[in-house]
Amino acid sequence: MKVLPSDKIREALNILAGEAEVYAPLVNGDVSGYFKWADNPAEELALDVLNTYMSPKNIVMPQTENMYDFEARGKEAQVIRVTNAEGPRVIFGIKGCDLQALHALDLAFLTKGFEDEFYKTRRKDLAIIARACYQPGPACFCESMGVDRLNPQADVVIHDLGQQDFAWEAKTPKGEEITSKLQGILVEKDVKLPQAAEQQRKVDITGLSEKLAGMFENPVWDELSSRCMNCGVCTYVCPTCYCFDIQVSNRGEAGNRFRCWDSCMYREYTQMAGGHNPRDYKKERFRNRFLHKLQFFNERYGANLCIGCGRCVILCPNEVNILEVINKLKEVQVDA
Amino acid sequence: MSDNTTKAREIAKKLLQDGTVAMVLGWEKGDQPYVSAPAVVRDDAGADRLVVDEFCIHDLAALLTDYRDSSDKIAIFAKGCDARAIVRMIQDRVITRDRLYIIGINCPGMKDPNEYARAESGLSKAKPADKAAKCQSCQYPNPVIYDEILGEAQQPGADQRFAEVEKIESMSADERYDFFIKEFSKCIRCYACRNACAACNCRTCIFDETKPQWVGRSTDPVNNLLYQIVRTMHVAGRCIECGECERVCPAGIPLMLLNRKLIQDVDRLFGPYQAGLSLDDDAIPPLSRYRVDDPDEFM
Amino acid sequence: MKSFLQYLGIEPERYQLAWISGSEGQKFADIMTHVVAEVKKVGPNRKLREEHE
Helix, strand or coil: CEEECHHHHHHHHHHHHCCCEEEEEEEECCEEEEEECCCCCCCEECCCCCCCCCCCHHHHCCCEEEEEEEEEECCEEEEEEECCCCCCEEEEEEEHHHHHHHHHHHHHHHCCCCCCHHHHHHHHCEEEEEECCCCCCCCCCHHHHCCCCCCCCCCEEEEECCCCCEEEEECCHHHHHHHHHCCCCCEECCCCCCCCCCCCCCCCCCCHHHHHCCCCCCCHHHHHHCCCCCCCHHHHHCCCCCCEEEEEEEECCEEEEEEEECCCCCHHHHCCCCCCCCCCCHHHHHHHHHHHHHHHHHHHHCCCCCCCCCHHHHHCCCCCCHHHHHHHHHHCCCCC | CCHHHHHHHHHHHHHHHCCCCCEEEEEEECCCCCCEEEEEECCHHHHCCECCCCCCCCCHHHHHHHHCCCCCCEEEEECHHHHHHHHHHHHCCCCCHHHEEEEEECCCCCCCHHHHHHHHHCCCCCCCCCCCHHHCCCCCCCCCCCCEEECCCCCCCCCCCCHHHHHHHCCCHHHHHHHHHHHHCCCCCCCHHHHHCCCCCCCCCHHHCCCCCCCCCCCCHHHHHHHHHHHHHHHCCCCCCCCHHHHHCCCCCCCHHHHHHHHHHHHHHHCCCCCCCCCCHHHCCHHHCCCCCCCCCCC | CHHHHHHCCCCHHHCCCCCCCCCCHHHHHHHHHHHHHHHHHHCCCCCCCCCCC
């Protein structure tokens, strides 16, 4: 099988970066995420840790994304430049969980009769080099959410043989194309793929979505939401949270319209133009987030929105744990 | 089981049974040994889940804003920093003293559960510190306000609070600006700092306003820095130096560098003054009251 | 506030506070001239600018 040796990874990324925007797991100070590769010696590749704090959703849905620039004098306004994010992109090292998240985002942004232009531009020419995951972490429960972590569906699948030497398998014509670009670096070797360790955390969500349909007014939400402080960290590190806001920046006679991540945890998230706010209280916003993840998305798209990466569990400052929430919801007795 | 945990459970049960309070704010274990999650307890079964251990780092007083409009009496466990947060809440009129039964905890310093979570999950290779960053220079480990107290009185740590501030002040203006802009390029505007802060307790926060919108929502470093400038100025003089903002930040931004600078300034210009130490009338935050001898170099 | 901005690396000449009554026209003019001269001395500002690509 072909192998990408660990000391050639930077070179490989540079070759790919010559023709596309490359995103790889990188450490920037205290934060890790899938950032743009610029061969910065100060930036460390985060391939020897389980995953990154920030999910790769920023590649197809940047935190702040310019839409268009305009000029406005008096009552006349004119769009002078629309952002064009066309171009090939490559993501290196994405794991099965985050890849499943990408498919969930595809469902949200590209189906049901409307295609989001901005998302589509960034998504359509995205080549995926995925990492098979042999050593899940203690907070991982992706398999309970239907993720195939050992055989991710990608253009190329890589397997860590130890010390970040990666066995390399092209799976699609695009994958073959990438492989041929790197033929000077990949070596042929006999490899023994690693043993897959078992995932410790499991949760059974069969029937949960249907049960939740009748639990909107259930008092259990008061107890579940009591320790949440509505801060928004979960929504930002979650690979599938996709809510966004569209705002304008005015500078006198010119400005630009941009979109940015929004969070259902914020008080003004559902505030209407007239001032009415149907989710004024913490419990309502908390309930909305979990129902979206565990019920609404299943009903609308037939897929799970939580993909079991565990980031929210690890990073929540007040220890809200979606597994605890799921288990408590399952325990609640509902009259038929 | 620790002594404090046993006592905590007894106290909670007694207060609930004799009707002194309608609910108890404390901590209960999560599904990992390093998780002691904030919990609202209303009955014996809940009280039996309470714990007091070295992972109880969360400021429970920040949750009091959820109960500002009710008339329920609340028992709340409070470490040194949390007690100052309670003073903050009372002075800011979020809740009245008579609604609270405060169970103080003389605090030896806590560990940061998120550091453990990150290390154990494999997201980070950094080893968890023995004592959380926010506890390092704590000067008030013993609660300044309480109805009863757990644990032995503790000694304050070495006062290194302003060492980092002084390091920044020794840099040139350009170096300082570049340092802060670099830090704030990591900010994702999750507003965890604001939500965790005891002093950030306005019903409608300025950053929730849309008409007008005071600080742009795009996450470029300049807007991020501007957000923090406004927030720091709003809590100036009221910041109790609990360090929750820095602890909860998922991007690891050193927010206490900003808050401590203003604590120093307020102390120098209006002081001596430290927030959240007393409910006396003359301990009202200096920026919340006017005195004839306030500095007025701009006149 | 001024001290805070200085701590963040903003030149102190750029942010000045003065208390001027509506009837103190001369004082207003003097201070404005003074501030403009000070700011000109430190030159064009590159900090806290909303950069836009």
